[in-house]
Amino acid sequence: MCGIVGYVGSQKATPILIDGLLALEYRGYDSAGIATIENSTLKVLKDKGRVNNLYNLDGINELEGTVGIAHTRWATHGQPSKLNSHPHMDNSNQFAVVHNGIIENYADLKKFLETNNYKFFSETDTEVIPNLIHYYYTNGPVSILSDSKERFLGAVKSAIYDLKGSYAIEVISTICPNEIIAVRKDSPLVIGKGDGENYIASDIPAILKYTKDFYLLDDNEFAVINKDSIKFFDNTLIEHNKAVKNIAWDANAASKDGYEDFMLKEIYEQPTAVRETIGSRFYLGKKCSFDDIHITKEYLQSVNKIFIIACGTAMHAGLAGKYMIEHLCKISTEVDAASEFRYRNPIVDEHTLCIYISQSGETADTIAALKLAKSKGAKTLAISNVIGSSITREADYTIYTHAGPEIAVASTKAYTSQVVLIAILSMYFAEILESTSYAEIEELKASMVDLPSKIEQILDDSSKIKDFAQMVYTEKDMFFLGRGIDYTVALESSLKLKEISYIHSEAYASGELKHGPIALIENGVTVIGIITNPQLVEKSVSNVQEVISRGAKTLIITNQILPSSNFDYVFNIPNTHPLLSPILSIIPMQLFAYYISKFKGLDVDKPRNLAKSVTVE
Numbered sequence: 001m002c003g004i005v006g007y008v009g010s011q012k013a014t015p016i017l018i019d020g021l022l023a024l025e026y027r028g029y030d031s032a033g034i035a036t037i038e039n040s041t042l043k044v045l046k047d048k049g050r051v052n053n054l055y056n057l058d059g060i061n062e063l064e065g066t067v068g069i070a071h072t073r074w075a076t077h078g079q080p081s082k083l084n085s086h087p088h089m090d091n092s093n094q095f096a097v098v099h100n101g102i103i104e105n106y107a108d109l110k111k112f113l114e115t116n117n118y119k120f121f122s123e124t125d126t127e128v129i130p131n132l133i134h135y136y137y138t139n140g141p142v143s144i145l146s147d148s149k150e151r152f153l154g155a156v157k158s159a160i161y162d163l164k165g166s167y168a169i170e171v172i173s174t175i176c177p178n179e180i181i182a183v184r185k186d187s188p189l190v191i192g193k194g195d196g197e198n199y200i201a202s203d204i205p206a207i208l209k210y211t212k213d214f215y216l217l218d219d220n221e222f223a224v225i226n227k228d229s230i231k232f233f234d235n236t237l238i239e240h241n242k243a244v245k246n247i248a249w250d251a252n253a254a255s256k257d258g259y260e261d262f263m264l265k266e267i268y269e270q271p272t273a274v275r276e277t278i279g280s281r282f283y284l285g286k287k288c289s290f291d292d293i294h295i296t297k298e299y300l301q302s303v304n305k306i307f308i309i310a311c312g313t314a315m316h317a318g319l320a321g322k323y324m325i326e327h328l329c330k331i332s333t334e335v336d337a338a339s340e341f342r343y344r345n346p347i348v349d350e351h352t353l354c355i356y357i358s359q360s361g362e363t364a365d366t367i368a369a370l371k372l373a374k375s376k377g378a379k380t381l382a383i384s385n386v387i388g389s390s391i392t393r394e395a396d397y398t399i400y401t402h403a404g405p406e407i408a409v410a411s412t413k414a415y416t417s418q419v420v421l422i423a424i425l426s427m428y429f430a431e432i433l434e435s436t437s438y439a440e441i442e443e444l445k446a447s448m449v450d451l452p453s454k455i456e457q458i459l460d461d462s463s464k465i466k467d468f469a470q471m472v473y474t475e476k477d478m479f480f481l482g483r484g485i486d487y488t489v490a491l492e493s494s495l496k497l498k499e500i501s502y503i504h505s506e507a508y509a510s511g512e513l514k515h516g517p518i519a520l521i522e523n524g525v526t527v528i529g530i531i532t533n534p535q536l537v538e539k540s541v542s543n544v545q546e547v548i549s550r551g552a553k554t555l556i557i558t559n560q561i562l563p564s565s566n567f568d569y570v571f572n573i574p575n576t577h578p579l580l581s582p583i584l585s586i587i588p589m590q591l592f593a594y595y596i597s598k599f600k601g602l603d604v605d606k607p608r609n610l611a612k613s614v615t616v617e
């Protein structure tokens with residue numbers, strides 16, 4: 001969703017800001033804008049459309065300012081337009097603001113400001129912020145302060161105090177032309193520390209090429225950023241120190257590195273992502289362990305229910321996790337969409353463990369669902385890919401996938417890393433609880449160690465999937481079938497296809513086919529069957545036969561010997577432990593969605609209407 005970049009230093013800010021916005025394009029947006037300060041004047045250039053359009057705007061090359069803020073907007077209040085784009089200024093043109101998130105009480109604030117003669121030019125919630133800052137700067141208790149820096153910070157603090165909702169905000173002002181004030185609540189913001197220059201971003205990849213030293217701003221914490229200093233204040237404006245974090249991501253990890261698209265690169269990075277996520281968390285013959293968490297047998301024995309809560313692809317990883325936890329730990333496990341969980345008064349208490357999966361760690365619904373479970377006394381465990389992300393700061397325990405930055409909107413390497421990590425977590429719990437035999441866990445570990453080379457094998461065979469994609473890319477509907485853990489892969493495969501090819505698709509548990517969906521099968525419809533469970537081969541094949549006899553075109557993804565051969569295409573994947581099969585069977589399905597999108601000439605990395613990180617409800 002929306003992206004934020006900021007720069008303060010000695011260089012011209014504009015190229016750095018636009019470069020940062022380009023790196024954030026993957027988050028999804030519809031407008032872009034930039035503001036710098038020059039000769040005590042705020043200059044704002046913005047419009048709807050792509051970030052690169054900024055280069056076509058009159059005056060962009062004349063922006064010489066060395067302090068600036070920039071934004072990509074994903075419309076919530078008001079359609080994409082020049083007027084609604086950020087930055088927004090106050091009526092006196094002294095304050096410029098960019099904002100991610102939603103101000104829930106903006107209508108009341110707007111009314112209040114209007115009665116004080118402020119005028120509004122956009123339909124956004126954001127425009128109240130610079131005007132409120134101006135209001136407090138001129139009318140608030142701080143207006144008597146003689147120190148303009150203190151007065152500016154005090155006015156921002158007073159304005160923030162009035163806001164309800166979520167926000168990551170940057171403010172610049174002609175009053176203090178050499179600084180940026182940043183503050184956040186429930187929306188991420190990081191500050192990159194440079195040498196004689198500093199950076200701000202809503203997302204680390206935007207500034208990763210300039211620095212690897214980051215401060216992760218906390219909720220209700222203010223930062224005042226100059227080129228030579230970064231000061232932090234709490235919500236009463238008491239200054240405090242903050243530790244810098246070194247983020248070990250490689251700057252190249254956020255570039256395409258010779259690949260045509262980020263998604264393809266990320267699909268091919270999966271062997272590495274899986275290897276890194278396994279790391280030193282287990283060795284054959286040795287128990288699983290996590291550096292970051294230690295969970296006792298006593299606590300696990302007290303848990304009678306596990307919830308896995310997430311959104312989108314992360315929820316599909318959670319569904320695979322349910323099979324693993326129930327099989328290995330014998331604890332009843334339920335998976336829920338965060339947006340459902342948070343509003344259905346779930347039965348959660350101190351005997352419930354809630355596991356939250358979020359690549360970004362910033363998904364609004366997932367964070368809210370975590371806070372809800374905590375308030376009901378449950379312990380919470382976060383699985384995230386982003387160090388220090390919001391979810392990791394709220395959870396009782398956190399474990400990280402090591403997938404590296406994922407840029408393409410359609411998640412690939414984050415998913416496989418999440419499934420791997422839940423598998424390790426399930427083994428870790430099972431070893432503590434002694435709920436599965438040593439032999440089975442060792443077999444799982446051995447299978448897991450082999451996964452990266454097996455993924456490589458599948459990737460080497462990608463041309464076969466490309467051929468099938470070419471046969472069917474013009475179709476309007478497709479169906480994915482699977483039983484047991486294969487059904488979770490069918491769901492994820494269907495989501496992948498929808499997201500980037502805009503083809504309508506449905507995933508069904510194979511046994512449910514007869515209860516309705518089979519009515520949709522007619523001559524030529526494409527049905528993809530995922531068959532990896534040795535115990536369910538016969539039943540799954542029978543379900544595929546039912547669609548073949550009604551004229552469907554079929555592709556089977558399997559690691560089993562099938563009892564019939566009348567399928568249009570069979571793609572064989574290497575064998576593995578049945579619980580780990582999603583990590584292999586999803587790879588051809590990711591490639592399938594990718595190639596279909598390419599054949600259709602679509603933007604694979606930035607599909608329409610979607611955002612990488614959904615930071616609003």
Ligand code: G6P
Pocket residue numbers: 311312313314315357358359360361362363366409410411610611612613614
């Ligand atoms: C968005 C993305 C999906 C992602 C989901 C959850 O919808 O487009 O790819 O799976 O959010 O994101 P999270 O960062 O919480 O894993």
